[in-house]
Amino acid sequence: MIVTIDGVAASGKSSVASGVARALNIPYLSSGLLYRAATWAALSQRLPLTDAAPLLSLLNRWEADGTPLTLRPLPQGNEIWVGEQNVTDLLHTTEVDAHVSAAAQLPELRAWVDAQLHRISPPFVAEGRDMGTAVFPQAQAKFYLEASARVRAQRRVQERPQDLESVEAALRLRDERDARQSAPAPDAVHIDTGSGTLEQIIAQVLSHLPAPPTE
């Protein structure tokens, strides 16, 4: 089974996907973490984010050298490793937040991310922006998470060293920049995560899933 959870920035995709995956005892995949990792790689090597070629050549070189950038969908959460180095803690910074939308516009990088995800065998819950539309259109259940920019900023401000107004402005800007690849799938169930606690939203998603076959 494939379940997709798409939605706007900080709408709760990772938290909800993680809870749903735990309830189903299957992994979840964070596609946004791969975009963040590629952005971090470009920034750390001072590569431009206006041209995919140098970034793709870096990612391919790391793979050829035996230190590939890989997503590890572990039960305790998704991690990104470059060879034997765990770089996950470097990916949710204000700097990566500010540049990731530019990287995500590069069609060659989108193809690279999609290829990483397609290497993984179902079942899983996949979260991001285009999981239910472009990457796993065949998914058995699709969800689209929304919440007002103010609600999202109030949650995010607890995770970033910034004030509420600038966090909200940055989220609105990222929504605009990500709009192209963030259209909901026509068959997705829309959920406003501002309407309940995290546990209630997870239960709401689970209530829409097909019952497992009986023996």
Ligand SMILES: Nc1ncnc2c1ncn2[C@@H]1O[C@H](COP(=O)(O)OP(=O)(O)OP(=O)(O)O)[C@@H](O)[C@H]1O
């Ligand atoms: N009802 C709720 N539903 C979802 N998330 C909630 C809820 N209440 C609080 N949160 C919190 O909102 C914060 C943002 O959630 P999360 O990081 O999962 O969002 P995201 O959409 O994956 O973000 P990003 O797009 O930046 O990766 C987390 O701290 C999460 O615990």
Ligand SMILES: Nc1ccn([C@H]2C[C@H](O)[C@@H](COP(=O)(O)O)O2)c(=O)n1
């Ligand atoms: N399927 C995806 C997932 C993510 N992105 C882009 C857009 C976001 O700004 C960025 C970081 O994702 P987040 O951590 O906010 O989930 O990556 C995308 O274009 N497509």
